[in-house]
Amino acid sequence: MTVPLALIILVSTIVLRVLYKRWSRISVADIPGPESVSFWIGNLQQMRQQEVGTMDAKWGEEYRKIARVKVALGMDALWVSNPQALHYILHKSGYTFEKTAERKVLSKLLGDDGLDGANPETHKRQRKLMDPAFGAPVIKALFPTFVQYAEILSFKWCKLVESSPGPACAINVASHLNVATVDTVCEASFDYYTGCLEDADNEPAKSYMNLMAGVASRPSDARLVFDNLAEFLTEPVVTWLCRVLPGEAFAKLRRNKQEVHKVAEEIIETKVGKRDVMSMFAQASTSPEPSTRMSRYEVISQMRSIMFAGSETTTSTMSCALLELARHPEYQDRLRAEIRVVENSIRARGGGGLIAADADAMPYLQAFLKEVVRVHPAVPYMYRRPVRDEVLPLSTPITTRSGKVISEVPIRKTLRLILSVPGYNMDKDVWGEDAHEFNPERFLRPTEKNGPNVGLWANTLTLSAGARSCIGWKFALYEMQAFLFVLVSRFQFALTEDISRLRREYAGSLVPMLEGEVEKGAQLPLGVSLAEQQQD
Numbered sequence: 001m002t003v004p005l006a007l008i009i010l011v012s013t014i015v016l017r018v019l020y021k022r023w024s025r026i027s028v029a030d031i032p033g034p035e036s037v038s039f040w041i042g043n044l045q046q047m048r049q050q051e052v053g054t055m056d057a058k059w060g061e062e063y064r065k066i067a068r069v070k071v072a073l074g075m076d077a078l079w080v081s082n083p084q085a086l087h088y089i090l091h092k093s094g095y096t097f098e099k100t101a102e103r104k105v106l107s108k109l110l111g112d113d114g115l116d117g118a119n120p121e122t123h124k125r126q127r128k129l130m131d132p133a134f135g136a137p138v139i140k141a142l143f144p145t146f147v148q149y150a151e152i153l154s155f156k157w158c159k160l161v162e163s164s165p166g167p168a169c170a171i172n173v174a175s176h177l178n179v180a181t182v183d184t185v186c187e188a189s190f191d192y193y194t195g196c197l198e199d200a201d202n203e204p205a206k207s208y209m210n211l212m213a214g215v216a217s218r219p220s221d222a223r224l225v226f227d228n229l230a231e232f233l234t235e236p237v238v239t240w241l242c243r244v245l246p247g248e249a250f251a252k253l254r255r256n257k258q259e260v261h262k263v264a265e266e267i268i269e270t271k272v273g274k275r276d277v278m279s280m281f282a283q284a285s286t287s288p289e290p291s292t293r294m295s296r297y298e299v300i301s302q303m304r305s306i307m308f309a310g311s312e313t314t315t316s317t318m319s320c321a322l323l324e325l326a327r328h329p330e331y332q333d334r335l336r337a338e339i340r341v342v343e344n345s346i347r348a349r350g351g352g353g354l355i356a357a358d359a360d361a362m363p364y365l366q367a368f369l370k371e372v373v374r375v376h377p378a379v380p381y382m383y384r385r386p387v388r389d390e391v392l393p394l395s396t397p398i399t400t401r402s403g404k405v406i407s408e409v410p411i412r413k414t415l416r417l418i419l420s421v422p423g424y425n426m427d428k429d430v431w432g433e434d435a436h437e438f439n440p441e442r443f444l445r446p447t448e449k450n451g452p453n454v455g456l457w458a459n460t461l462t463l464s465a466g467a468r469s470c471i472g473w474k475f476a477l478y479e480m481q482a483f484l485f486v487l488v489s490r491f492q493f494a495l496t497e498d499i500s501r502l503r504r505e506y507a508g509s510l511v512p513m514l515e516g517e518v519e520k521g522a523q524l525p526l527g528v529s530l531a532e533q534q535q536d
């Protein structure tokens with residue numbers, strides 16, 4: 001077939017499908033929402049032009065937690081932060097709300113046939129096989145590895161501080177944490193030493209540095225339209241396009257895939273009889289029973305899925321944790337005081353190092369981390385669409401454009417839903433009048449229950465909920481607790497002048513960047529100096 005003919009068929013298919021959807025849908029036209037900026041990209045750029053959460057706070061108040069927005073080519077979507085609706089979508093409906101086509105394409109690009117993009121049947125099988133590898137006993141046993149990597153990072157920062165002319169050294173903590181989390185996830189999950197914190201040149205690990213910033217920050221209008229076309233194309237066409245399309249973003253993803261597949265093939269061969277996450281998956285690849293088997297390609301895909309899902313998310317959250325400590329010296333002092341008490345008790349029991357039970361018994365560390373996770377959601381949006389016509393229940397009734405008061409919204413099959421994590425996490429009806437302030441104290445006082453329990457941890461939506469919730473949440477929390485303990489014990493954090501240019505940018509995940517230097521990727525420069533240590 002000639003290229004022009006192929007193009008004509010492609011464009012006609014898209015036009016027909018757009019028209020079909022327009023005529024056959026249950027309309028959400030009566031739901032209030034912001035005016036569309038253009039037919040091509042609707043409100044999509046508007047959602048990205050401001051920092052993560054700004055638009056969500058505005059729309060949450062103005063449209064009462066559910067708004068009709070426009071995505072590409074004049075298509076409708078619903079932006080949702082309504083607690084009852086979120087609860088219904090994530091908890092009540094199993095697999096009725098699947099990931100949108102463009103979200104699945106991203107999963108495929110970053111994780112092949114891994115868990116994140118799997119269709120319901122495959123997802124159920126994979127998740128059942130993978131859940132034990134992320135259970136509390138396995139993750140608590142990994143705690144010494146988390147501490148070990150925090151120590152390596154701390155050693156690196158000590159050298160930087162000691163060699164700087166003044167007592168404090170400006171360190172881009174986001175980029176250092178990115179290296180640390182990639183090293184940690186490789187060692188803890190796959191028993192694979194990458195050594196990037198110690199300046200080793202490991203290509204697979206390096207391909208995860210600044211990945212989302214390179215792939216998804218500040219997309220052009222054309223790119224936004226292209227992403228939204230995924231809905232009208234078949235999977236083989238999308239896969240082919242991703243293989244051949246030009247541009248640095250696609251090239252970066254192709255390099256990443258090549259590097260990780262190469263190393264995953266080698267790792268699998270060494271896994272017989274071991275107990276790390278990858279070994280548990282590799283054993284599943286030899287199971288004779290189809291319901292407990294993962295193919296070799298699926299096992300390799302899980303490595304990509306986990307490395308992608310488990311590195312930039314924790315980088316972003318820990319960076320924001322250090323930022324909040326720098327902004328609030330009083331919280332920093334309080335956390336350090338709690339750390340000193342635990343260090344004393346470790347000394348009193350004869351040493352042996354920090355263990356998971358120590359972190360579990362630190363109320364302020366827990367409260368602080370919960371507040372970081374609430375205010376700085378590493379994955380600000382989740383994208384879903386119903387596989388059948390559905391009705392979304394609302395906890396707060398809304399008045400439609402035509403003046404009707406409704407507490408349910410009928411939606412057609414495949415309507416795109418944008419689940420707003422900052423919208424829910426900052427909802428005053430759920431969190432109180434001070435919902436927009438950073439205040440760890442809220443998790444230390446008894447709270448009234450306002451509405452359904454939506455989120456997985458501390459009721460925040462940050463780790464999602466339900467069948468497709470974050471499988472690595474315990475991994476993330478223990479890793480972040482270990483890092484915070486070690487780093488706050490050794491260092492004092494302060495703001496630098498550059499922080500006035502800080503933007504919490506949306507690049508698929510929340511990435512801290514500096515205005516005017518977005519092309520440099522994640523940046524969070526903080527003043528780091530040595531903290532006063534206790535005398536023995």
Ligand code: HEM
Nearest residue numbers: 116309310313314317378379382463464468470471472476
């Ligand atoms: C603070 C850190 C983290 C945050 C905020 C986070 C958040 C999330 C969210 C919101 C989802 C659901 C995405 C969606 O439905 O579109 C998810 C899924 C997932 N996460 Fe995490 N994550 C974190 C850390 C980790 C870690 C450390 C790992 C692995 C070591 C991990 C592995 C995964 C995987 C494999 C999925 C797909 C789960 C499924 O589809 O069943 N995550 N994560």
